[in-house]
Amino acid sequence: MVTIYDIAKKTGFSPTTVSKVFNGYSDVSQKTRRIIMDTAEELGYLPNAHARSLTTKRSWTIGILFIETSGVGLLHPYFGGVIEGFKKVATSKGYDLMFVSKDIGGKKSGYLEHCKIRGVDGVVIVLPDYTDPYFIELLESDIPCVLLDQESDSKSTVYSDNVAGSIEAIEYLYSLGHRDIAYINGGQTFAGEKRLQGYMQGMQKLGLPVLPQHIVQGSYDYTVESGRIAMEELLKLDTLPTAVFVAGDNFAIGAIGAIKAHGLSVPEDISAVGFDDIEMAKYVTPALTTVRQDTYVLGKRAADMLIYCIEGGSEIQQAVIPVELVIRDSCRPL
Structure with a gap:
């Protein structure tokens, strides 16, 4: 079985530094964290999630709630880039991602109930819907949330300009x-x-x-x-x-x-x-x-903000991401 000592030996970092990465400490640089995480994946190391949860009082799981009413689902053009950016930051800091739904085990329930049963540390909400009472219930709870493509007075938000x-x-x-x-x-x-x-x-x-x-x-x-x-x-x-x-x-x-x-x-x-x-x-x-x-940047910024909240940050943040006009062939001068 691969241990943190094997990773420490291969990377040249101390076992303490390796342990800090897997336990989500913030005093480790992103470069060091990335090297250790890549080496762990290469060696096939599986951290003991239960032990880590007992130590840090976290599940190390982030919920993804994608409220999308067009029927396109995960093929929605907005979704792929956002989640890819979000995933890059979240996994680099030791978090797993889990989709949140209303229904658990075949019975009707709400988003909040699902989050509590699964013990998620926080939720990123993509394309929020203020007409959905289940969404409002989650928004008013004490679970850290970040909203993508929406404004809010009570939660941090990220959206394009x-x-x-x-x-x-x-x-x-x-x-x-x-x-x-x-x-x-x-x-x-x-x-x-x-x-x-x-x-x-x-x-x-x-x-x-x-x-x-x-x-x-x-x-x-x-x-x-x-x-x-x-x-x-x-x-x-x-x-x-x-x-x-x-x-x-x-x-x-x-x-x-x-x-x-x-x-x-x-x-x-x-x-x-x-x-x-x-x-x-x-x-x-x-x-x-x-x-x-830039959907990728939207996702990365949302992940940074959510992890800040999970780790105790109390400031409500709002990030407006710049956009860019891309000129191609569908316009002509008169």
């Missing part, structure tokens, strides 16, 4: 000479509301009229099909916009399909800008100009 990204998209279209800029809005979510706010602010800042018929409400699920349906509404107008800003890349891909189906071309007839920079954005024709949100 949706407003600034939307304003930048409008300013870019304006710089190309566009004045009639339509908008396909996302669902009634935190990000959707902020992106609409950014569109309105960007248009007003540049002195452009915001026409009611130029704002089309897409569905909550941000699918390609719902983007196509929303664009169909804009294409019924007597005077077409010269550009459309779209609240999500899946929406934008659907919108481009609708434009082409009407015998028009992107960007020759209508320019298009998306939001998110999903993997597919650079492979569609034309390649999609979009606002990139």
Whole structure:
């Protein structure tokens, strides 16, 4: 059986330092922690989780609650990058990850009950839903929580700068000479509301009229099909916009399909800008100009904040992650 002494011998660090890494002490550098964790994995070392829990009064388990109503589930483009970033930080500090659901052992229960039964040390909540009473119950408990893509007065939060990204998209279209800029809005979510706010602010800042018929409400699920349906509404107008800003890349891909189906071309007839920079954005024709949100950084920042709370930090933090306009081929100057 591999012991901490074997790891100490191979890495050159003291057994005390190795023990500190597996017990989550904060006075070990990330570089040292990474070397020890990598060596432990290489040697096949399995720390005694029960003994570690008795020593530290923790389960060393973090719950992941992903409230996603579109039916896409773990294939949601926002999810993969966020969880990859979150996992990198959490596992480097000795935590296991566990998905949280409402149902345990075939019976109906709540998120809070699940967390208590499993003894999680904290929970990261992705795409929170304030209409869900089970979520509110968890939020009001004493279990450390960090919210991704939401605002809160009681818990730490991490989200992209949706407003600034939307304003930048409008300013870019304006710089190309566009004045009639339509908008396909996302669902009634935190990000959707902020992106609409950014569109309105960007248009007003540049002195452009915001026409009611130029704002089309897409569905909550941000699918390609719902983007196509929303664009169909804009294409019924007597005077077409010269550009459309779209609240999500899946929406934008659907919108481009609708434009082409009407015998028009992107960007020759209508320019298009998306939001998110999903993997597919650079492979569609034309390649999609979009606002990139860094989901990996969102996840890493959320993990740092949650572990801070688990280790006794009491300050409520708010992190707004910058976004970036990625210019490709779906826009043209007038």
